[in-house]
Amino acid sequence: MIRIFNTKPMDSILDFFERCYYIFLAIILMFAAFNLFYNLGNTPISSWDEARHGVSAFEMIKNNNYIVNTYAYSNDYWNLKPPLSYWAIIAGYKLFGYNALGLRFFSAVAALLTILVVAIFTLIKHGRLASIISTAVLTATMPYIIEHCARTGDADSIFILFFTLSIISMLMIEKSIGFLYCTGVFFAFAFLAKSWHTISIIAIVGSYLILSGILFKLKAREFILFLLSSILPIFIWGIFRFTQDGLIFFKTMIDFDLLKRTSTTLEGHIGSTSFYIERLQFGYFYWLLVLVSSVVSLTLLLEPDIVNKKLFNYILAIFLWIAVPFLLYTKAKTKISWYILPIYPALAMSLGGAVSGLLKSKKRNLVLQILLSLMLLFSFYKNEISIINMVSHNSVDNVQELIKELGSMLEYRGKNIYSLYKSESADNPDRWDQSYLLCSELYGDMVPKEGEIEDFLEDTTDKPLFLVPKNSKQTQKLDRYNLKVVLENKSAYIFSK
Known part of the structure; x- marks a missing residue:
């Protein structure tokens, strides 16, 4: 006992x-x-x-x-x-x-x-x-x-x-x-x-x-x-x-x-x-x-x-x-x-x-x-x-992975980049998604720019880039401009002129 x-x-x-x-x-x-x-x-x-x-x-x-x-x-x-x-x-x-x-x-x-x-x-x-x-x-x-x-x-x-x-x-x-x-x-x-x-x-x-x-x-x-x-x-x-x-x-x-x-x-x-x-x-x-x-x-x-x-x-x-x-x-x-x-x-x-x-x-x-x-x-x-x-648990953000891959391409390092991925904040609806902005800077020393398709098209710098969701209706507007697809995966495109 x-x-x-x-x-x-x-x-x-x-x-x-x-x-x-x-x-x-x-x-x-x-x-x-x-x-x-x-x-x-x-x-x-x-x-x-x-x-x-x-x-x-x-x-x-x-x-x-x-x-x-x-x-x-x-x-x-x-x-x-x-x-x-x-x-x-x-x-x-x-x-x-x-x-x-x-x-x-x-x-x-x-x-x-x-x-x-x-x-x-x-x-x-x-x-x-x-x-x-x-x-x-x-x-x-x-x-x-x-x-x-x-x-x-x-x-x-x-x-x-x-x-x-x-x-x-x-x-x-x-x-x-x-x-x-x-x-x-x-x-x-x-x-x-x-x-x-x-x-x-x-x-x-x-x-x-x-x-x-x-x-x-x-x-x-x-x-x-x-x-x-x-x-x-x-x-x-x-x-x-x-x-x-x-x-x-x-x-x-x-x-x-x-x-x-x-x-x-x-x-x-x-x-x-x-x-x-x-x-x-x-x-x-x-x-x-x-x-x-x-x-x-x-x-x-x-x-x-x-x-x-x-x-x-x-x-x-x-x-x-x-x-x-x-x-x-x-x-x-x-x-x-x-x-x-x-x-x-x-x-x-x-x-x-x-x-x-x-x-x-x-x-x-x-x-x-x-x-x-x-x-x-x-x-x-x-x-x-x-x-x-x-x-x-290894979760993956396909867009971040795409930007990381872009950063390894020396010809695009330091270039201007635009995005249709916007902030979720109602206070700043036109701003970049912050994680994608950071990835653009970290991985490719790129310069994120505010703007839409027109701003990207009017950019006269060398090889500007445009990050676009694949499910975006805006993608169809880009077809007429004969843009170059630099990279893509199941979630996004990265275009250049």
């Missing part, structure tokens, strides 16, 4: 995991590397944010201007981000060439660094078992890996790295005042990656410093240095940007990216007050089930006498880290699922700390240990299988 309070069998297994910590951590990081880098350059480039960032980074190189982001070689006042994420893409282009791997590489690197940061901090704070669990959870967090973040050329992965470093530095302030300045510097880097999304960091850090009482213990010199560390990197960028186009970029940042995005619904991104709860249920269900069960159980089993000021401050900080972004974006009118991505490192740390605490609690029993372990393994399995299926 199994005695439920005889925990020696499970205690031995847990002890084995802790003694072999570095081996298990290495195994989990191998999963992380697979999730992040496998097939990274083989999936089609996404229109909107990913393609837009890729265009800006490419054109910064071509313009030899690493401060002003352009789109189709005009100053971009729609994508109103500072340049840090573009610089990361530029570094990727320099390493791997002008392709999708170069576009995405440093997003994946930033995600891997974030996973490592979570592993190290949880090791310091909660011990080896918690570190293994937290690392596994973030590695197998599907929205973080798949959606607009770790495997795409967007700003989010780099932003979340600095977001996480800023809040973790905040958690270390009581050990050394130097961490206060690290909090500020990492905040500044997060701002330089994703602008006003750092309001969450301001709210978290400000609330924590006040509620924990740390703010009132700071000397005037320490507080001033903290403000300088937070503002100076942004101020330096701001001066360089101001010399390029004055106040127009900053004014548009405030009017559109801050005020309109929070007070009105932009670009059709609507949602109810339960929008982000539903997103968690959809993409984080199994981990959420483990987390809620663990936190409730740990709260019930918690010994009142172990709650001290340090533990209270830590719980307060983690709560703010999760609650503030969630509530801020729930309140905002524009709702997009990846806005709450910064909470996933905090959720992983919470889950690791809570489950580890339960498994090693004085009031533990064998049933609880087995049940929790099975829930963890099942959750990791379900999420990891979903991620593997997604990253292993």
